[in-house]
Amino acid sequence: MTKNYITVEIEGLQLEKFINLAVESGISLWNVKRISFTNIKFNMYDKDFKMIRKIAKKTNCRVKILNKKGPIFLFKKLHRRIFFIVGLMCFSSLIYIFSNIIWSIQISGNKYLNESLILKSLSKSGLKIGAYKKKLNLRDIENSVLKDIKEISIITITLDGTKAKVEVVERTMPPTIIDTEKPMNIVAEKDGIITKVIALKGQKIVREGDYVKKGQVLISGIITDSQNIPLEVTRALGEVYARTWYESIKEFYLNYKYFERTGREVKKVYFILPNNKIIDLKPVVNNFTLYDKIINKENVKVFGIKLPIVKVTEHYYEKVEKNKKLSYNEALEMALKEIDKEFSTILPKGVKILDEKYDKIITKDKVRIRKLVVIEEKISKEVEIK
Incomplete structure (x- = not known):
């Protein structure tokens, strides 16, 4: 019996009559399923398709072939492309073989340890250039390196294509006690382009070069399989760095x-009691039209003991408006100083500046400066999984 069959969909209002005529004509139908009130689908042998079309015409139904299965259909497609198929098979075999070999090893996280020392230990454990991926037991290699190099407290090895990524944490500080039972995601604190992902625990969602938005999950505490079915909920551990930008x-x-x-000043002093009641011993009126206001707050102390009473001092400094004619260079210099002052407060401390760009527009009556700073910074933070 031939193994060549087709899957057919019939659409019409006389589906029962259609089925009865097909059976009376000796046509074999199987896997008959009703899709809707006017549609059914079934499998049949391809040799009977001409008869099916005649029956469809009698019952005012429409016929559509959904799928074809069997050697004959495959042969019809490929018999004129045999050399292409053979070449494709050979090429695919080579790609498969080469894609299962480690061609590079990337180490990150080592600030003090020599990279060659880590590579030597990895090689002894079986992870080296040319190693076959399917023969590698990554967890055994991690444990072997931890025993071999005492200066490493955590090591995570992941395979990304033909590259082995080794992320280590050195024993430079006492380990932080973390509640690993509490499920957490690691998410982005701000927008950026990912430059480095160190996923020590959890499922890595993003990779280098990805653009992420604030709040996006970077390392998930929900471990899933290839079909995105949850297998485990844990506390994601790791750090994610990204290229971010600041503008002024x-x-x-x-x-x-x-x-x-x-130089003229008015000072007002009053007290706030625990019940938020305000006691103003000497009311002061501020008659300045333009002024700067500065507020100082401190707890009242008696013999060095803080009382739940807050002393508030409001300083009012009178000011007047003045005009000054600036040159273009003076205006540019003042604008740059203001921008640098702003960046000194908004840029995180100790970050790596990757790029700086200035744009300036000069018109008849003003100067406009725009500065863009691109930096690399840590953008990851923990968020509890609800």
Whole structure:
């Protein structure tokens, strides 16, 4: 019996009549399934398709072939492309073989340990250039390296294509006690382009070069299989670094307006009790039109003991508006100083600056400066899985 069969869909209002005529005509149908009120599908031998079309015409039904299975259909497609198929098979075999060999080893996280020492230990454990991936037991290799190099507290080995990524944590600080029972995701604190992912525990969701948005999951505490079915919920551990950017725009008019303090000051003192009641012993009226206001708060102390009473001192400094004609160079210099001052407060400490760009626009009456700074910083934070 031939193994060549087709899957057919029939659409019409006389489906029962269609089936009865097909059976009466000796046509074999199997896996008959109703899709909807007007549609059914079934399997049949391809040799009977001409008869099916005649029956469909009698019952005003439409016929559509959904699938064809069997050697004859495959042969019809491939008999004129045999050399291409043979070449493709050979090429696929080579690709398969080469894709299962380790061609590079990338080590990260080692600040003090020599990379060659780690590579030597990995080689002794079986992970080296040319190693066959399917023969590697990554967990055994990790344990072997931990025993061999006492300066390493954590090591994680992952395979990314033909590259082995080795991420280590050195024993430079006492280990932090972490509640590993509490399920956590590691998410992005801000937008950025990923530069480094160190996933010590959990399922890595992103990789280098990915653009991520604030709140996006980077390392998931929900471990899933290849079909995205959850297998385990854990606490994700690791760090993620990204390329981020900060922007500042400043404008200075050549007819520069600024404020200058006159030296006159009004001071107002009052107390806030525990019940939030305010006691103003000496009411003061501020009659300044323009002023700077500075508030200082401190707890009242008696013999060095803090009382639950807050002393509030409000300082009002009178100021007046003045004008000054600036040159273009003066305006540019003032704008740059303001931008640098702003960046000194908004940029995280100790980050690596990757790029800086300036744009300036000069018109008849003003100067506009835009500065863009690109840095690499840690953007990951833990968020509890609800």
